Amino acid sequence: MSWNSPDPRNFHYHLHAHRPGDSSPLGGTEPTAEDSINTDELPESLRQTIERLELIVHRGGHSRWPMPTVREYIARISAIVPDGTRNTYSGYWRVVEQAWGDRRLNEPTTAEITDLVKQHQSRAAPRINATQARGAGGLIDALRCLYRYAEYDGLIDPSDNSARKVARPPQTRRSKLPLSIEQLHELADVAETTGNDRELDGLIVRLHMETACHRRSPLHLHIHDIIREDCTLRLREESGDLRWQPISPTLLQHLLEHIDARGGSRTTTQVLRDHTGQPVTDRRYDNLHSRFRKHLRWAAEQHVTVTRIRYTTLNYVERQFGKAVSRAYGGSHRHTGRNTLFPYNRPGIYDVARALQSLTGEEQPLAHGPFPGLSER
Missing domain, CATH: 1.10.150 (DNA polymerase; domain 1)
Structure with missing residues (x-):
């Protein structure tokens, strides 16, 4: 069919058709109401495009609602x-x-x-x-x-x-420097030998050392977040994201014993609880940090918190297994490079389990990977 044929189905014909005898620079007259396009006769997809363009033009320069306070x-x-x-x-x-x-x-x-x-x-x-x-x-x-x-x-x-x-003020690097092995032992010693709940404080320090979690993650750890078969925890990050973190069999056993000894699921579903079975809060951390500063001068000078324990663990993992595994260990999967294969070859929970196994010296069920016969030696 020719574009110039007077076929009513020809869209080009509707746009340029004119009546015989009319005079205009193009052989026609000025458009009249009779020459306008009837949108009811247009294809549905074209009609939707026109309506969308009208909406854009109508909203141009205007927000969707008045400027709020x-x-x-x-x-x-x-x-x-x-x-x-x-x-x-x-x-x-x-x-x-x-x-x-x-x-x-x-x-x-x-x-x-x-x-x-x-x-x-x-x-x-x-x-x-x-x-x-x-x-x-x-x-x-x-x-x-x-x-x-x-x-x-x-x-x-x-x-x-x-x-x-x-401009945002630069963050000091001092707060992210890793601790030495001796300093870690001293922090653990303060937690386990001072305070009114030494077993709980020691468990908190061990939990942060193994998982490199943020301060608030253990406060939102519930009984159903413990996966016994794989020795893993489901941790909630400050951003609200979830991640599955391998732990050692020893830590798993201590967590389960802690729950049973303090009322089980009858008192609360939260894992960490005090002697009365009530869930711990931020105050427990504030108390622990105060004792760090009270008993260790260097901890007071450096304002040490459990966050420094997180940085220390991640520093060890990065040195032994690389930055990619360290990011995965800490729950960060951000990637700014141009490697298009990153979503497929980025480290996973099996790599994290191998790093944990190296850190604790204990066998971790996931350290052998999904295919034990092909796992790394």
């Missing part, structure tokens, strides 16, 4: 972010809400954000792992998270995002 938007974002994000940033968002709650979200400038960060630093109470930039990094991260969602919602253009333009 800072208080309104914090409430909206707090309801949709993961629990880990909410727990991390809620305190900082309260600071922002107190300062600018009734202002529109796009009103605070870069200079005002910088000034708010300085004010927060001057008021922030020193923490045991504080640096000179105490509170600054967390507040900036919270603001960036808030305004990143505003970008997603079309409320703020990325080029106008004031939170992006505020």
